[in-house]
Amino acid sequence: MSEVTTFPSPTQPLQKGKLINKLYYGDCLDIMRDFARESVDLIYLDPPFNSNRAYNAIYKDETGRELPDQVEAFCDVWTMTAEREQKMIDFKSALASKGDFVARILNMWHSALRDSNPKLLAYTYYMAERLIEMYPIMKANSTIYLHCDPTASHYIKPIMDAIFGQKNYRNEIIWWYDTGGMSKRDFSRKHDVILRYSKTDSYTFNVDAIKEPKNEQQRKRYEMSKKWGDASTYRLSSDLKHPHDVLKIHAINPKAKERVGYPTQKPLSLLKKLILASSNEGDVVLDPFCGCATTICAAHELKRLWIGIDIAIHAIKRVAKSRLQDNYRLIEDEHYVIKGIPRNIEGAKDLWQRDHFQFQKWAVEQVEGFVTTRKTADRGIDGRIYFRLKGYAEHSSMVIEVKGGKNINREVVGQLRGVMERETDSVMAGLIVLEELGAQKKANFIDEMAKAGQLDDDGRKYKKMQMLNISEILNGRSFDTPYVEGKGKRQKVLKVTE
Numbered sequence: 001m002s003e004v005t006t007f008p009s010p011t012q013p014l015q016k017g018k019l020i021n022k023l024y025y026g027d028c029l030d031i032m033r034d035f036a037r038e039s040v041d042l043i044y045l046d047p048p049f050n051s052n053r054a055y056n057a058i059y060k061d062e063t064g065r066e067l068p069d070q071v072e073a074f075c076d077v078w079t080m081t082a083e084r085e086q087k088m089i090d091f092k093s094a095l096a097s098k099g100d101f102v103a104r105i106l107n108m109w110h111s112a113l114r115d116s117n118p119k120l121l122a123y124t125y126y127m128a129e130r131l132i133e134m135y136p137i138m139k140a141n142s143t144i145y146l147h148c149d150p151t152a153s154h155y156i157k158p159i160m161d162a163i164f165g166q167k168n169y170r171n172e173i174i175w176w177y178d179t180g181g182m183s184k185r186d187f188s189r190k191h192d193v194i195l196r197y198s199k200t201d202s203y204t205f206n207v208d209a210i211k212e213p214k215n216e217q218q219r220k221r222y223e224m225s226k227k228w229g230d231a232s233t234y235r236l237s238s239d240l241k242h243p244h245d246v247l248k249i250h251a252i253n254p255k256a257k258e259r260v261g262y263p264t265q266k267p268l269s270l271l272k273k274l275i276l277a278s279s280n281e282g283d284v285v286l287d288p289f290c291g292c293a294t295t296i297c298a299a300h301e302l303k304r305l306w307i308g309i310d311i312a313i314h315a316i317k318r319v320a321k322s323r324l325q326d327n328y329r330l331i332e333d334e335h336y337v338i339k340g341i342p343r344n345i346e347g348a349k350d351l352w353q354r355d356h357f358q359f360q361k362w363a364v365e366q367v368e369g370f371v372t373t374r375k376t377a378d379r380g381i382d383g384r385i386y387f388r389l390k391g392y393a394e395h396s397s398m399v400i401e402v403k404g405g406k407n408i409n410r411e412v413v414g415q416l417r418g419v420m421e422r423e424t425d426s427v428m429a430g431l432i433v434l435e436e437l438g439a440q441k442k443a444n445f446i447d448e449m450a451k452a453g454q455l456d457d458d459g460r461k462y463k464k465m466q467m468l469n470i471s472e473i474l475n476g477r478s479f480d481t482p483y484v485e486g487k488g489k490r491q492k493v494l495k496v497t498e
């Protein structure tokens with residue numbers, strides 16, 4: 001087993017405040033808008049696509065229940081609205097400066113899909129909106145790799161032609177893998193597509209770094225040098241085989257050491273190949289849909305700096321963070337920072353102002369809860385904490401309500417109690433308030449809550465209704481409930497070794 005190269009070394013943390021390595025939690029659309037122009041050397045993105053059933057698995061909690069808000073966010077991508085239609089028209093005129101060819105492509109694409117497949121039109125617009133934010137943040141010599149499947153690539157390619165320029169289209173890379181099913185009626189589907197575009201004609205391409213061994217003897221030498229843990233092992237000699245656009249790389253099998261259990265995880269070696277080809281040590285690699293941080297791990301091992309973004313807090317906090325820690329001993333705030341997640345009461349207030357829904361989601365996750373609400377019609381539940389009562393096979397839950405506003409009154413307690421009593425599997429209710437209540441108000445709330453009585457779990461008593469404010473939560477307090485499965489435990493992540 002070889003030592004994994006770390007960069008920066010865990011014993012030599014970069015100066016705080018100057019960290020480039022970042023994990024962001026949020027929609028990459030909003031986050032990339034704040035990036036400096038021409039600040040990124042390579043972008044790899046592996047966005048969601050409907051044909052991939054694995055997405056259902058991302059949007060489930062640890063008890064196997066669906067997380068409706070995330071499912072909804074995903075389905076939302078497929079809904080065409082009047083507002084989206086207007087934005088798309090604006091988008092087309094913004095791109096008109098790129099010439100008649102681009103305008104024609106976009107018009108054709110719009111009118112072809114508008115009536116026949118509005119969902120697909122909404123998806124392509126979703127992608128276009130984000131891809132157009134990537135263009136200005138790319139340096140002149142940078143490259144973008146977009147990973148999708150063959151059911152999406154032909155819709156996304158005209159958009160990339162429009163944004164990056166048809167002349168900057170470089171490759172359609174086939175990632176060939178040997179897993180997947182077989183059909184008696186079709187050729188087996190064994191590949192994904194990776195579209196590669198450069199920003200300009202002057203782009204980084206390190207051909208020697210990705211040459212493959214020509215024969216068995218060379219392969220052995222190659223494997224030997226890999227054993228020595230040299231990050232530049234792919235550079236063996238100039239007579240290796242010239243790389244072509246079909247990459248034969250095994251998909252991650254269920255027993256693979258690098259597997260972390262994230263449903264759409266991609267192989268580290270695939271990412272390493274792309275990063276080696278199109279960046280150099282010290283360059284900045286961005287993955288705006290980073291999932292379980294495969295791109296980040298590859299970038300780190302190859303001594304690149306990195307930025308990852310994911311909309312699922314679960315991906316950032318539970319998976320990416322622990323993968324970085326377990327594999328490379330990278331510590332939050334020493335070797336990288338996590339952004340988009342409030343750290344103090346000011347940050348929490350700021351998040352509430354920016355986005356009420358994200359604030360509620362964040363607050364629920366702080367107390368080990370799962371967000372179970374839809375953005376609309378939440379029927380008074382913002383989340384749930386699941387636990388198992390002694391002697392019961394099924395999970396029970398505490399329903400959670402989050403209140404961000406300043407003016408909340410005692411009626412909230414009565415309503416929440418109604419929700420707790422209405423929902424079949426809920427036996428407790430928790431109220432989270434952003435602002436600390438005045439002493440009298442707090443006493444009134446507590447009196448009202450006490451009327452709900454206590455829960456008896458095999459002799460241990462819990463107040464059925466409880467309240468916490470955000471400052472208390474930030475100080476580490478949580479609701480007093482029966483044992484919450486997975487609480488305080490990081491998701492199991494296996495070591496990456498090659």
Ligand SMILES: C[S@@+](CC[C@H](N)C(=O)[O-])C[C@H]1O[C@@H](n2cnc3c(N)ncnc32)[C@H](O)[C@@H]1O
Pocket residue numbers: 026027028029046047048058262264265266267288289290291292293294295309310311312315
């Ligand atoms: C296919 S997965 C990426 C998997 C990743 N390549 C890996 O190896 O783990 C797509 C990811 O995009 C995230 N996502 C979806 N919409 C997003 C958005 N608007 N901004 C940022 N991330 C998003 C999903 O939560 C999911 O983790």
